[in-house]
Amino acid sequence: MTVRTVERPLAVEQRPRTGRRRQRPLAGLFQAAVTPRVILIGMCVLYVVPFYWMATTALKDNPELNIYPPTLWPQAPNPGNFVSAVRYIPFPQFFINSVILTAGTAIGAGISNPLIAYGFARIRWPGRDLMFAIVMATIFVPFPVLILGLFDVFTKLGWIDTFLPLIVPAFFGNPFYIFLMRQFLLQLPIEISDSARIDGARELQIFWHIILPLAKPAVAVVIIFAAVAAWNEFLLPLIYLQDESRYPLAIGLQFFRSQHNVQYNLLMAASTLVVLPVLGLFLAFQKFFIEGVSVGAVKG
Amino acid sequence: MRSFSGRGWTASLICLSVVVAACATGGGSSGPPLAGCKSGTTLATFWTSHTPPDSDSLKHVIDTYNGQSTVGCVKMVQVPGSETDVTKLMTAVRGGSGPDVYMLDRFTVAERAAAGVLTDLTKYGAGNLSSKYVDFAWKEATFQGKPYALPLDTDVRALWYRKDLLKAAGVDITPLDPANGPVTIDQVRTMANKVNQQDASGAYNVIGFVPWVDQGWHYTWGFDFGGSFFDSGTCKVTPNDPKIVSAFTTMFGDWAKALGPEKAQTWVSSFLPPNNPPQQWPFLTGKTAFIITGDWPLNWVKQYKPDLQYGVTYIPVPKTGDTPSTWAGGWSLVIPTGAKHADAGYDFMKYLAGPDGMKTYVTETQHLPTWKALGSDASLYQGDHVFFATKLLPVAKSRPPIPVGAFYWDQLSTAQDAVVRQSATADKALADVATNTNAKLQQFCPLK
Amino acid sequence: MIAVPRRLRLGKKDRSSLLVALPFVGPWVIGFLAFTAYPIYYSFTISFTRYSGFGEATPIGLTNYQHMYADPLFWKSMYNTLYYVALAVPVGLVIAIALGLAMNQRVREVAIYRAAIYAPSILPVYALTFIFIVLLNPRFGFLNYVIVTLGGPSINWLGDPGWTKISVVILAQLGAGGPALIFLAAIRGIPSELYESAALDGAGALRRFVYITLPLLTPVILYDLILGLILGLQIFTPAYVLTQGGAGAGAGQYVAGPDNSLMFYVLYLYKTAFQFTDMGYASALATVLFLVSVVLALAIMRTSKSWVHYEVT
Structure with a gap:
């Protein structure tokens, strides 16, 4: 892997790959245009089914939910379910909370992980490899082990029932993202830094002015992964937030189920609304995103 | 794409300060702590995992309380959770940020009290209320002889039957009229088998009666066969009581064998999958003619199928002449350890779990009360609820209030599942339950 | 430091x-x-005590660790988890590579396919499991519809202990879009000249995949294996949501699936800590899981030296 990948355009490459294909246009056309589409559409059907089910159930009225076997398309689509779902829980408030948590986490991850990874990838210091081994080892700690101790820490800090326990740790790095960033930074030629050092630049300046601009795609990946994870995070807000005015959407979904009832169609309507922003984000940033992944992860 | 320019930093700083500001809001002022309260009252927080419609009713009670109380002013918070999953309460109490009042599944009171999560209510004089509540509910609210909770509502189980399906199969349904007393299990088996319907592949479309689903629990049938689950004298659980073994064999092992265990389980997975919406409850959709369930589906019938032709009767008994039984669960109010406004909290508890609050709550939610005087007040109930309140509640038993109740429940469920699937005999499965549970229970013995 | x-x-x-x-x-x-x-540190210390999470912790030495040996649920949950990992990790790897290859097809509207394949991995797990239960219904579910139409047997996915873990493996594949993106990126990073010269030498698509693509993907495969191992050993949410009976008009009287077949290790740990309030034992369980994870990861890393290629040779 080289940095070259960063500039590799993701747009469809239409040029024929071999001379052979050029000689057999019809077969070549079939091979290039039809076969991949058939395979892709087949795969997509499997992956779209859950979405389809969610969206169509969201449109069904209560009586239709007790039809066996379930109807594939709502008999009388009722978009009003989306309105009911938004009213059933304090949706706008939960939405704002989700946005705050997601933005805070994404910013924290975007700042801390490149910084920390830089320290592991581009500076030599005694004990570095041992320390990096510890970073990797923390990946293996099952979260339930940490719950009680963490709660004590946050209690002492007076952070319970605030967004801080959910956001602040992101500013101290996450082993997965540190690893991803480090793999990327290792690939950048060391000469870039060396020449800057000779010019008398300090390490933070090198990081800031030279390395970070080159690492933007990888930073984007970290931010997007962290944002998606924060958007859907369930257990942490469940534990640390207490007042319902601070709940995010991921927790709000639980309110559609009660001890003896499930508002099934409303749950699906709300879930659809929860997913849409992330899906939009993915579509909008797909190109940038995929390039970013490519540079980071290849050299495992 | 100039990320991390100066502008980016400013933006992120603004974001952060928004976050910090959002966290820092709140705080008190003079006057009433909340709108609708009297000034000079103390703010108490109340957590419940209930959702509408139950939480709506709780809100009504709280509004009334706040309007009249000179002691407390209650703020209700809906927290995610379920009967036995109290992660949130545990962590919050530990962190000193728990609520002042919590709505707890009553059968776990002993367990949580043993763990040190609950405040002993003796100093508030809760002990004086013992005679006001139905017996089993009060027993569940105590641990080592001390009160840790005030009982709220309760629920009981019964046998529901579909008149239309049974008639269509040529069954005479008069014996099912509760006026004739309880039917026997053999009678129900004969009726149910006439309703069974299989398709060409042998898969069941309709099964007359599957006694191990919905509320057909180990406790339901164990009590029905006269079994006893706990011996307070020896401080040991007794799931291998021969009567419970016989209940497991008859209602789970043999019943599943007669239907074909795999076919029966396919029916269960098809019509009663996890998280099934109530609209698809097989009793409503006509996939079964009998089901053991509680009183809460009365609401489903009203909401989703008001014209359903059904009846409700006693849980069938092993032999003619046996006294009918059922078991009751329900909720209670507790003060978690470290509550900051426990006095105001208790004042509210006394109201909600007292005659006025409980009356509003059970009338609106159509749950059953544990306040003795309300149980006999037939004006509180509509339709079939009268039967639940007046005939079943008096014969209800309850799960033993032991500090390993949730563990014991899981163990019994595992045994029930093994017996249904024919992978273990009732004897063997229940002996394992006894061994595992008693090992855990030992540390708390003796129990008062 | x-x-x-x-x-x-x-x-x-x-x-x-x-x-x-x-x-x-x-x-x-x-x-x-x-x-x-x-x-x-905190958790490790209380693993040598009996502690409900409140009040005083009673030191009991190694009792919690000894108890584990005699605890059938410990063994069951360990077995279930290792079984799941052994199944989910390789399957997940193959699916992710296949999806990565598919996402790399040169068709104009490929962005749409990529989004469609990636989409389920951003669904909140809570909602996804609800949907999944419907798709796995033995009589009316989509999956059995496809299988029976193709002449296969009707499977009781969530009711037959032999199939429940496979169901969760399938559920996990709905999230394969994430790893697939990483593979897609890696595939795109392989210089096209390598393929062109191989094609000139007359190598077919399969040979090109085996001799060029696969070796160059080995670093990512290692990353994916480790990631899959960690996530697999800590599998919790699907089992937690799939096995919550009681709510709604739900379901079988299971604790964690039929025959406790979905009692995964972290689920058991969670129950021990927060339902049975036995923090000491839960901490001991956690310590053991940590050790098992590290041993397995080290084993994979050890063997990786022989099969991971960082350069084309």
Whole structure:
């Protein structure tokens, strides 16, 4: 892997790959245009089914939910379910909370992980490899082990029932993202830094002015992964937030189920609304995103 | 794409300060702590995992309380959770940020009290209320002889039957009229088998009666066969009581064998999958003619199928002449350890779990009360609820209030599942339950 | 790390390089001490006690660890988890590579396919499991519809203990879009000249995949294996949501699926801690899981030297 990948355009490459294909246009056309589409559409059907089910159930009225076997398309689509779902829980408030948590986490991850990874990838210091081994080892700690101790820490800090326990740790790095960033930074030629050092630049300046601009795609990946994870995070807000005015959407979904009832169609309507922003984000940033992944992860 | 320019930093700083500001809001002022309260009252927080419609009713009670109380002013918070999953309460109490009042599944009171999560209510004089509540509910609210909770509502189980399906199969349904007393299990088996319907592949479309689903629990049938689950004298659980073994064999092992265990389980997975919406409850959709369930589906019938032709009767008994039984669960109010406004909290508890609050709550939610005087007040109930309140509640038993109740429940469920699937005999499965549970229970013995 | 023991006698150069690294690695060190090391230390100490999480912890030495040996649920949950990992990790790897290859097809509207394949991995797991239960219904579910139409048997996915873990493996594949993106990126990073010259030599598509693509993907495969192993050993949410009976008009009287076949290790740990309030035993369970994870990961890393290629040879 080289940095070259960063500039590799993701747009469809239409040029024929071999001379052979050029000689057999019809077969070549079939091979290039039809076969991949058939395979892709087949795969997509499997992956779209859950979405389809969610969206169509969201449109069904209560009586239709007790039809066996379930109807594939709502008999009388009722978009009003989306309105009911938004009213059933304090949706706008939960939405704002989700946005705050997601933005805070994404910013924290975007700042801390490149910084920390830089320290592991581009500076030599005694004990570095041992320390990096510890970073990797923390990946293996099952979260339930940490719950009680963490709660004590946050209690002492007076952070319970605030967004801080959910956001602040992101500013101290996450082993997965540190690893991803480090793999990327290792690939950048060391000469870039060396020449800057000779010019008398300090390490933070090198990081800031030279390395970070080159690492933007990888930073984007970290931010997007962290944002998606924060958007859907369930257990942490469940534990640390207490007042319902601070709940995010991921927790709000639980309110559609009660001890003896499930508002099934409303749950699906709300879930659809929860997913849409992330899906939009993915579509909008797909190109940038995929390039970013490519540079980071290849050299495992 | 100039990320991390100066502008980016400013933006992120603004974001952060928004976050910090959002966290820092709140705080008190003079006057009433909340709108609708009297000034000079103390703010108490109340957590419940209930959702509408139950939480709506709780809100009504709280509004009334706040309007009249000179002691407390209650703020209700809906927290995610379920009967036995109290992660949130545990962590919050530990962190000193728990609520002042919590709505707890009553059968776990002993367990949580043993763990040190609950405040002993003796100093508030809760002990004086013992005679006001139905017996089993009060027993569940105590641990080592001390009160840790005030009982709220309760629920009981019964046998529901579909008149239309049974008639269509040529069954005479008069014996099912509760006026004739309880039917026997053999009678129900004969009726149910006439309703069974299989398709060409042998898969069941309709099964007359599957006694191990919905509320057909180990406790339901164990009590029905006269079994006893706990011996307070020896401080040991007794799931291998021969009567419970016989209940497991008859209602789970043999019943599943007669239907074909795999076919029966396919029916269960098809019509009663996890998280099934109530609209698809097989009793409503006509996939079964009998089901053991509680009183809460009365609401489903009203909401989703008001014209359903059904009846409700006693849980069938092993032999003619046996006294009918059922078991009751329900909720209670507790003060978690470290509550900051426990006095105001208790004042509210006394109201909600007292005659006025409980009356509003059970009338609106159509749950059953544990306040003795309300149980006999037939004006509180509509339709079939009268039967639940007046005939079943008096014969209800309850799960033993032991500090390993949730563990014991899981163990019994595992045994029930093994017996249904024919992978273990009732004897063997229940002996394992006894061994595992008693090992855990030992540390708390003796129990008062 | 900051307080270096005097005996080590770091040279001047070492000390200055430490100072240079400090602003970068410092945040991690603080975060590690506060949010990981302290909680782990705490949990490790209480694994030698009987503790409900409140009041006093009673020291009981190694009793919790001894109890594990005799605890059938410990063995069951360990077995279920390892079984799941053994199945989910290789299947997940193959699916992710296949999806990555598919996402790399050169068709104009490929962005739409990529989004469609990636989409389920951003669904909230809570909603996804609800949907999944419907799709796995033995009589009316989509999956059995496809299988029966193709002439296969009707499977009781969530009711037959032999199939429940496979159901969760399938559920996990709905999230394969994430790893697939990483593979897609890696595939796109392979220089096209390599394929062109191979094609000129007459190598077919399969040979090109085996001799060029696959070796160059091995670093990502290693990354994916480790990631899959960690996530697999800590599988919790699907089992937690799939097995919550009682709510709604739900379901079988299971604790964690038929025959406890979905009692995964972390689910058991969670129940022990927060339902049975036995923090001491839960902490002991956690310590053991940590050790097992590290041993398995080290084993994979060890073997990786023989099959991971960082350059084309």
